[in-house]
Amino acid sequence: xxxxxxxxxxxxxxxxxxxxxxxxxxxxxxxxxxxxxxxxxxxxxxxxxxxxxxxxxxxxxxxxxxxxxxxxxxxxxxxxxxxxxxxxxxxxxxxxxxxxxxxxxxxxxxxxxxxxxxxxxxxxxxxxxxxxxxxxxxxxxxxxxxxx
Amino acid sequence: xxxxxxxxxxxxxxxxxxxxxxxxxxxxxxxxxxxxxxxxxxxxxxxxxxxxxxxxxxxxxxxxxxxxxxxxxxxxxxxxxxxxxxxxxxxxxxxxxxxxxxxxxxxxxxxxxxxxxxxxxxxxxxxxxxxxxxxxxxxxxxx
Numbered sequence: 001x002x003x004x005x006x007x008x009x010x011x012x013x014x015x016x017x018x019x020x021x022x023x024x025x026x027x028x029x030x031x032x033x034x035x036x037x038x039x040x041x042x043x044x045x046x047x048x049x050x051x052x053x054x055x056x057x058x059x060x061x062x063x064x065x066x067x068x069x070x071x072x073x074x075x076x077x078x079x080x081x082x083x084x085x086x087x088x089x090x091x092x093x094x095x096x097x098x099x100x101x102x103x104x105x106x107x108x109x110x111x112x113x114x115x116x117x118x119x120x121x122x123x124x125x126x127x128x129x130x131x132x133x134x135x136x137x138x139x140x141x142x143x144x145x146x147x148x
Numbered sequence: 149x150x151x152x153x154x155x156x157x158x159x160x161x162x163x164x165x166x167x168x169x170x171x172x173x174x175x176x177x178x179x180x181x182x183x184x185x186x187x188x189x190x191x192x193x194x195x196x197x198x199x200x201x202x203x204x205x206x207x208x209x210x211x212x213x214x215x216x217x218x219x220x221x222x223x224x225x226x227x228x229x230x231x232x233x234x235x236x237x238x239x240x241x242x243x244x245x246x247x248x249x250x251x252x253x254x255x256x257x258x259x260x261x262x263x264x265x266x267x268x269x270x271x272x273x274x275x276x277x278x279x280x281x282x283x284x285x286x287x288x289x290x291x
Contacts, residue, residue, distance in 0.1 A: 052245055
C-alpha cells in the first residue's frame, strides 16, 4: 500500500503520495534511474476538472526546465504545464490520446503522462518540493480559497 | 399517459444550470425533440423526475429513455433508473466532445458557435438512435 498525506477541504479529499517530488505547479516527478516519470497531482487534477484532451510534447523533444511540456484541456480550463526538469522526452503514456480521463481516475498511477531522460539524475531535481512541502503548500492554498 | 398514445423515446438532459456542458446537453435535447424528431421523442425535465412528478415518472417508466449527462455525476441517467426507467442509450457531453474536438463549447447562458455545433452533432447522433428504437414501432402502443 502506498504511503500518502491527505487532507480534506469541504467535500474534497486530496492525496499527496510520499514517494515522489512535486513542482510548485502541481506535477509529480518520480526518479527511475536516469529517467523521471511525470504526471499531475491529485490536487491539480481535481481542481482542473475532467480532462478532455492531453497534448504532450512528442518523443525526442529536448526540453529545458520551464519549457512547455503539455497542454491539458479540461471541462473548466486549458492549462499549459511547464516541464519541471530539463531533458529529452523518451516516452509518452499511450493512453493519453485515447483515454485522457485516466488522469482523473488514477493520477499517480495509470495516469502518468511522460517519461523524460535526465542525464543529471537526482541533481536535476533539487529545486522540486518533497511531499511534505507540497502538501503544506496546497493545503494552505485550498484553505485560503475556501475561506475567501 | 393513455394506452393509445404512440410510443415515444424520452430524452432526459442534464439540469445543470451555469455549466457549459449542461447547456450543451439541453440544446441537443431541444434540437432533437423540437426540430429533428418531434414526433418520435418527448423531452422530460430532470427536475420533474427529481421532484417525483407523476407524469414525468410515467413517461420514463413506459418508454425507452436517452439520457444526456453534463458531467460524471450522471444525474440524468441515475434519476431515470431511480424512476423505474430503462436507458436505451446514455451520452456524456465530454465523451461526445472528444469525438468532435473541433467544436469547443464555451459560454453558459448562450453557447458559442462551437457549443452550438457540438449540440447539433450530438442531436444528430441521438436522431440515429431514435430511428433505430422506433423502427417498425411507430404504431406500437404502451400497456
